[in-house]
Amino acid sequence: MSPPAASAPAASAGQPPKQLGISPPFSTASPKSWDLESTAQLEQVLQACGCFETAEQKARRESVIADLEAMAQQWSKDLGRSRGIEEQAVQSVATLRTFGSYRLGVNTPDADIDCLLLCPRHCAREDFFNSFCRDYLATRDDVSEVFPVPEAYTPVMKFKMRDVPVDMLFCSLQHAQLPRPLDVQEDRHLRDLDAEGVRSLNGVRVAELILQLVPNQTTFRTALRAIKEWARRRGIYSNVLGCLGGVNWAILVAFVCQKYPNAAPSTLLHRLFRLYFKWSWPMPILITPTREEPAEGCTPHAVWNPKVDLRDRAHLMPIVTPAYPAMNSSYNVGEPQLRLLKEEIARGLELTEKIQEERSHWAELFEPSDFFYRFQHYVQVDVLADNPEDHRRWFGWIESRLRHLTLALERPPQLLAHPYANTIFQRVAAASGPPQLCTSFFIGLSFPCE
Template identity: 40%
Template structure:
């Protein structure tokens, strides 16, 4: 397994030129031997006039999507961070005095706010949140942070939607500070004071720290290391802006749901910049898709040789850790302790990501040949047209504050449901759409929430317990509903697929977590429904579904991405990247009209088993089977949606 640390699909050196060119070519070959990261660069070639032209076009194409902030907006962010910094300093001083520290010492212990993520990288878009870290001296505890500092934030008129997630893997306080969303982590260093200009890159700072502090510090340390390892920061930033926009538009930007998060995309772009250090952003975007559409996963992506630091913290190392050998798309952070930023990736999400890489390569090939513009790269995909069968997760609650926490918990658990579905022998793909759709308010029917038809207007949010409404039975009326869609592809036809246990296990796990963290409130519910494609109009607006229809051109591009022309294969072979895992079934491929999904309706008033015949569009009670017309039109069908509810 040591091979995984040192090898790369790009271990060759790209020698160019004629042997008779003398000293000039010798110098060129020396440049080609330059190593950035783990291996030599693939090409040291500089930009051509066409590259400059394409880069200018790329930058212009990004403007309508709001990826660049104005000077006023940037100044506003700096003001907010300044206010937050002063609050941290005030809080640390007050806590120091409360712990009987002399005023003269309390005035000098310091404390800082550090940013990381997209804001620190310089690639944040308009309205984006800010990831920040509060660093405190050793006499300030995490309990102080989540108690006294939290109370101080509650007193600030600019702070709204304040919530603490103390039991998270990386504890965080989330807030809206004067219109900007902020995720604020906490780290306590083993130092008496924190100077104003303090560098967090020193590995020895981690000595004697607990795991949660190390994880909190990791964001800043990784971000700074990425910026240090790229050959040209400005080219890196514009390329990353384009790739992040593409990933969001194509529904593969979400670490929580098993896709890639911001730091993972940043590291992939940084690796591309290392392989083509003198290329401009337009070329880098194209090379990005060339490299990673053919990357031999689970070959890890590394930006540098891992540091030989031994402070006792676990690091990603498949030679030592058995679990690390099962990671599907390892992208390893460059700062100690090295971690895999993509451990949430599943077989389904990797398949989805790889198909998008191949589609991206096909499109950027056409862009570089002037066959289309950059806007095609940022076209939203046709998710709802790919699949015939979906699971819809509906989360509802009585107030907006409850819904915010409830949706966050459910979203963090969806990837576990995806893993469970993948283990089903009949399911080849479980493709979750990262977009959370806000539905209309819910009414109750026999104690079970049911979504109203599209077009209804939700009532005003009920934000306080006094505003929560009750029905005639004294039950809380769910006022808010959110939905996630999971597209399914089945391996075989004419089979009955029983997902009762899988989904009920998921809903029970969500409720168990909510009860353990004292989050569960009256009116919170989670429901899973099986929905066919022709029934999506009950949940989504007609305009959205019309946009989702495949055009013949999109079908062709999908086919080209799945089966690249020989020219693309030859181009790939010249750079020697390895072939991706073979996948015989395309995402849009599904011959499952005869599949029946059997699930258990957990309504307390019923214990009947339902078999949903997807071909006829009917739901049949096993106790009373009724004949149906096979040619019944979808709009007039009396099909009953199969659901699993847990309230």
């Protein structure tokens, strides 16, 4: 399991605090009493929005992670013995690391657990999607909806365990025995990994680094919870659809925390909207300097670099991951999505300024989007299937291509497409047989010349 989160390094007595990020802070001012009162009001609104787990829900997640790790360790041992691995090496078993919202400490009650299974080299990705899935995972009574996606950009196993959704990645490190302790930040673990393995491992590396690169993890978590809830309610929370997802928002919030290291969460939200309202995209967001090369003796990998890569240069809203090899986490953002994000950030800035002037309140910031009242014309894409497995497959296929449809709709210059990241699920009557499962995507259309 993931180790406890490490706090940012503290300054020694008489020494200035260590600078986090690539440039000095904009302000080191401490919060005033009004900022703390405003933060308390913000947290009350987040509680009302259902952003926090109960103690029982948290304990259930922890038990799921513990059982998954125990199962994976047994699989790793059994697989090693079946291949004639020496018993001493077999005892160096798999380990499970979490990342994403759970690792960052900002998961909602309905969020999935993102985790990575790290194994010694006798375990291969094919074994994970075959024997582990078939003989260990799918045979458990408390596991349901097992859905392996080995062909995905980052191969993933999706399932539920005791009704907790889990997205499980896999990475086989080139070690006969896993080091103890295993520090995933060491570049040597990238040796001889393919692109899928690097992306899988970097999910954990990025999450760990983000926590190390923020000056105060408590304020970071409160601000990140707030911005994620705001983005969900405003219909702009989806990396797949070309808006921004969890890691994008985490890096954006971490950057603002670095610039205002002592600010209260309520202040950070206002500064975030103000900073990104004025930001000159495509100037990238970086929370640590990027490295062109790994540590000496380690395998080099392609690094995001718009100076030498034409594809990188075409990115509209670069939000760069802190771990080597640095990648643009927001490469999916297109012109329609960037325009939408700018509009919502402008609204957020207006409302947070009113809140600071005591002319508004936090609940107004989190009001749901008026998407279905803003336009006269909409494109609706329905994903219909007779059973959950077919529905999941078609949903994933359509979702991954919808941002291309959004871009194509704007090819006539007189039309603007407005994506909406929230979907609507329902059961619809079929011509014959039981009702079908239906998920609907929506794109608003406007004609500025009218």
